[in-house]
Amino acid sequence: MKNTGESFESYVQFVYQTLLGAQGRNISVSRRATVFDNHGNSYNIDIFYEFDVAGLHHRVAIECKDTRRPVERDDAIAFAGKIRDLPSTIGIFISKSGFQPAARKYLQDHGIVHYAGGDLPHLGNVIAAMISPIACPAESAVGQPFWTLMRQENGEATGEWCLIPDPNDPRNASGTERDNDTGAFPLFYSRPHAESFRTLRYQDSADVCVRGVEQSMLRFLTLMAHDERRNFAICLPFADEHGAPRIACHGWTAKDLAHEYWADEVPASFDNPPRG
Numbered sequence: 001m002k003n004t005g006e007s008f009e010s011y012v013q014f015v016y017q018t019l020l021g022a023q024g025r026n027i028s029v030s031r032r033a034t035v036f037d038n039h040g041n042s043y044n045i046d047i048f049y050e051f052d053v054a055g056l057h058h059r060v061a062i063e064c065k066d067t068r069r070p071v072e073r074d075d076a077i078a079f080a081g082k083i084r085d086l087p088s089t090i091g092i093f094i095s096k097s098g099f100q101p102a103a104r105k106y107l108q109d110h111g112i113v114h115y116a117g118g119d120l121p122h123l124g125n126v127i128a129a130m131i132s133p134i135a136c137p138a139e140s141a142v143g144q145p146f147w148t149l150m151r152q153e154n155g156e157a158t159g160e161w162c163l164i165p166d167p168n169d170p171r172n173a174s175g176t177e178r179d180n181d182t183g184a185f186p187l188f189y190s191r192p193h194a195e196s197f198r199t200l201r202y203q204d205s206a207d208v209c210v211r212g213v214e215q216s217m218l219r220f221l222t223l224m225a226h227d228e229r230r231n232f233a234i235c236l237p238f239a240d241e242h243g244a245p246r247i248a249c250h251g252w253t254a255k256d257l258a259h260e261y262w263a264d265e266v267p268a269s270f271d272n273p274p275r276g
Contacts, residue, residue, distance in 0.1 A: 035061065037085035045082070059089040064096075071095040073102040080110045141212035145261065146187040147194040148221075149202075152209040161185055161221075162208060164201070166231050168251030184233040184251060185225060187213065196237045197247050218261060226254035 033048035047062040063079045065071050076093065083091035091112045093099075098116040099107070107114045137157070149162040163183025188194040194210040202208045213221065225232060233249040240246050252260075 035086060035089075037082075038087055039085070041085070043082045043086070059086070061086060061089050061091050063091070063093045065094070066096045068097060070098045070100045071103045072100055073106055076103040076106040076112070080106065080112055083112065084110075137211045137214065137217055139209070139211070141214050141217070143188075143191065143212040144214050144218065145189060146213040146218065147189075147191050147210055148185065148187055148213050149194060149198060149208055150211050151207060153207070155206075157209055157211060162202075163230075164233055164235075164249065166251055167233050167249045168231055184231045184249075185221060186233045186235050186249070188235050193235065193237055196245060197235055200245060200247060215262075222254045222258045222262070226258075230254070232257050 030048045031046065033045045034042050035045050035048055036042050045061045046064045049058075049060040049062070051058055051060075061083060065075065071093070076099070079091060079093055083089055093107055093112055093114040095114070095116055099114060104114065139157075150157045151160040151162060152158060164186050166184040168184075186194075186197065188197065191210055191212070198204060198208055198210060224230075232252045232254065234252055235247050235249045238246055238248055
């Protein structure tokens with residue numbers, strides 16, 4: 001009997017359904033799904049998930065291969081092409097017999113998460129792999145439209161955002177530093193603006209790095225700030241009357257920032273009081 005791969009797909013679906021059921025919301029799963037790209041072209045996806053985690057919507061396309069031979073490079077190229085054309089979709093390639101070296105390298109080079117069949121019981125780290133670029137963006141992340149500052153250790157971002165005194169908090173009028181309890185998230189319109197602030201405030205400390213705020217991260221930050229009753233500080237450089245560099249910071253609420261900069265509709269929860 002020809003191996004159609006259905007039993008392997010069912011097993012993968014079961015594993016992912018179990019993992020996501022504990023961590024996600026609004027989960028939708030389809031097998032042998034037809035998914036359309038930005039141009040209206042259709043693709044067949046073995047397993048397709050949509051779910052919400054941390055207030056963000058995720059789409060995951062999973063390719064399953066149950067063959068005697070390891071996956072070849074051509075199969076990796078074909079799947080990466082699908083993912084490239086699908087909007088906001090994470091690709092995962094799972095092969096029961098593993099991957100040829102050229103296929104594995106191609107998937108790595110194109111950011112496709114991939115696992116051999118024997119790795120399935122350990123797929124709990126997949127959720128972390130999908131969310132970590134949001135909570136802890138890479139140095140290559142590009143601001144859309146903002147840049148911010150994060151703490152780092154040994155040259156790697158820790159996922160902890162730097163906070164500065166909230167410009168809208170009257171308790172900061174005296175100049176007293178209140179970064180921890182009433183701190184605001186600093187945002188900059190360009191990397192040079194953020195680097196200038198890093199130089200002025202942190203003396204180019206190796207413990208602070210500049211990171212781009214992509215749309216997914218902006219949503220995450222805004223939701224978190226609203227929930228924690230924190231504001232944002234839009235920071236702009238200028239020169240004082242003596243030509244010395246200075247930074248002016250203007251406070252924004254999370255709700256105002258969401259309505260101004262989110263690429264899609266702002267959820268109704270922003271019109272409700274935050275928790276606490």
